[in-house]
Amino acid sequence: xxxxxxxxxAVRSTSAFVPxxxxxxxxxxxxxxxxxxxxxxxxxxxxxxxxxxxxxxxVDYYNTPADDVVIQETLETVASEVGMTISRxxxxxxxxIQKVLQMSSSxxxxxxxxxxxxxxxEIASSGALVPLEDFGIDTSGxxxxxxxxxxxxxxxxxxxxxxxxxxxxxxxxxxxxxGLEPPTTWDELTSAAKxxxxxxxxxxxxxxxxTYEGTWQFLPFMWSNGGDETDIATPEVAGxxxxxxxxxxxxxxxxGVVNWxxxxxxxxxxxxxxxxxxxxxxxxxGLQNDAPDLEWEVAIIPVPAEGEDSVAPLGGEVWTIPQTGxxxxxxxxxxxxxKFVSPENQLRMGTARNTIPxxxxxxxTFAADHPELATFVEQVSTARSRTGKLGTQWPATAKAIYTAxxxxxxxxxxxxTAFSDAAASLG
Numbered sequence: 028x029x030x031x032x033x034x035x036x037a038v039r040s041t042s043a044f045v046p047x048x049x050x051x052x053x054x055x056x057x058x059x060x061x062x063x064x065x066x067x068x069x070x071x072x073x074x075x076x077x078x079x080x081x082x083x084x085x086v087d088y089y090n091t092p093a094d095d096v097v098i099q100e101t102l103e104t105v106a107s108e109v110g111m112t113i114s115r116x117x118x119x120x121x122x123x124i125q126k127v128l129q130m131s132s133s134x135x136x137x138x139x140x141x142x143x144x145x146x147x148x149e150i151a152s153s154g155a156l157v158p159l160e161d162f163g164i165d166t167s168g169x170x171x172x173x174x175x176x177x178x179x180x181x182x183x184x185x186x187x188x189x190x191x192x193x194x195x196x197x198x199x200x201x202x203x204x205x206g207l208e209p210p211t212t213w214d215e216l217t218s219a220a221k222x223x224x225x226x227x228x229x230x231x232x233x234x235x236x237x238t239y240e241g242t243w244q245f246l247p248f249m250w251s252n253g254g255d256e257t258d259i260a261t262p263e264v265a266g267x268x269x270x271x272x273x274x275x276x277x278x279x280x281x282x283g284v285v286n287w288x289x290x291x292x293x294x295x296x297x298x299x300x301x302x303x304x305x306x307x308x309x310x311x312x313g314l315q316n317d318a319p320d321l322e323w324e325v326a327i328i329p330v331p332a333e334g335e336d337s338v339a340p341l342g343g344e345v346w347t348i349p350q351t352g353x354x355x356x357x358x359x360x361x362x363x364x365x366k367f368v369s370p371e372n373q374l375r376m377g378t379a380r381n382t383i384p385x386x387x388x389x390x391x392t393f394a395a396d397h398p399e400l401a402t403f404v405e406q407v408s409t410a411r412s413r414t415g416k417l418g419t420q421w422p423a424t425a426k427a428i429y430t431a432x433x434x435x436x437x438x439x440x441x442x443x444t445a446f447s448d449a450a451a452s453l454g
Contacts, residue, residue, distance in 0.1 A: 188372060189383055216270075236429075271284075
């Protein structure tokens with residue numbers, strides 16, 4: 028939140044996975060404009076990689092066991108199949124983008140680079156990456172929306188072997204006791220949340236924090252209501268903020284949502300202090316380990332009216348080939364990447380990480396094998412890339428969105444006024 032911190036530099040919860048909104052603060056690139064300029068001048072002679080012809084240098088930010096182990100094992104296996112070994116460097120998520128720009132300017136880019144998907148456009152626009160088609164990588168089978176997350180100016184620069192999104196966790200015992208079914212519409216959501224609220228239990232918990240993570244949680248409500256990031260000064264966008272405001276105002280959601288990251292939200296759910304919670308599959312392992320007696324299921328995020336599509340943001344990381352200037356090494360990296368994202372490896376990594384395979388057929392197999400994740404497979408099928416429409420302008424809009432809903436929830440500003448002001452700030 029993500030991504031992913033996304034995460035405002037902190038969003039990784041105690042579980043293995045984070046949203047995935049973007050992993051850095053908006054200022055990360057602003058703080059280094061010179062680096063971006065240098066990266067843009069890199070051209071085909073950017074340099075980097077590993078000095079050893081048989082070693083591929085890899086950079087990513089995976090550092091938790093569920094992520095780290097399966098990524099390491101899979102990379103080692105596919106590299107050995109093409110006669111290579113890997114040298115892997117793990118950089119903290121909130122430092123990765125600035126580090127990548129530094130590597131680009133100093134001509135020390137790795138042979139394979141993982142990026143949180145909302146960051147791809149900015150790095151691709153700097154000239155630091157090569158289009159995957161240049162090395163004949165086959166992207167057939169990948170769901171179009173997932174390819175969009177790795178696309179810049181019509182060319183695919185990154186592939187996500189697995190992805191994630193968010194859905195609605197609910198306490199089955201609490202709903203059963205209240206005689207309720209999982210809500211599917213906004214009306215059902217508001218009435219269920221109110222009915223489930225009592226004593227020290229809130230009906231619903233979500234993250235409305237002033238970071239990209241909060242924007243990530245707002246998007247399903249904004250998009251499903253017909254709102255669009257290309258124009259946030261619309262009644263549809265304001266309507267999504269009004270839903271959140273109504274839930275807080277009537278006590279169905281805690282006022283603390285304005286300060287909660289997604290890890291805080293799932294902690295409320297684990298503790299039985301929230302009957303429903305908007306969250307992602309990366310927290311399933313934590314739920315199973317930390318609250319083994321908790322009875323829960325997952326439902327699609329409710330929509331304004333019955334029969335409409337629930338549109339959530341697409342999270343996950345994409346793997347790219349940097350512009351090192353070493354054509355032979357880049358071709359070897361491409362062979363490794365092609366094997367790394369095979370459907371078989373997607374299923375393997377998805378199982379280990381509770382993430383959803385990007386290949387459409389593999390995703391259906393995954394849903395059948397992992398019924399506890401089937402809802403997320405369904406939610407991913409209508410999910411959207413955050414940068415698909417705005418490209419490099421997404422971070423500024425994401426900030427405008429969270430600034431606006433915070434004004435609504437904290438200061439009581441009318442949603443239409445808050446989002447009109449936010450749109451005006453974008454110019």
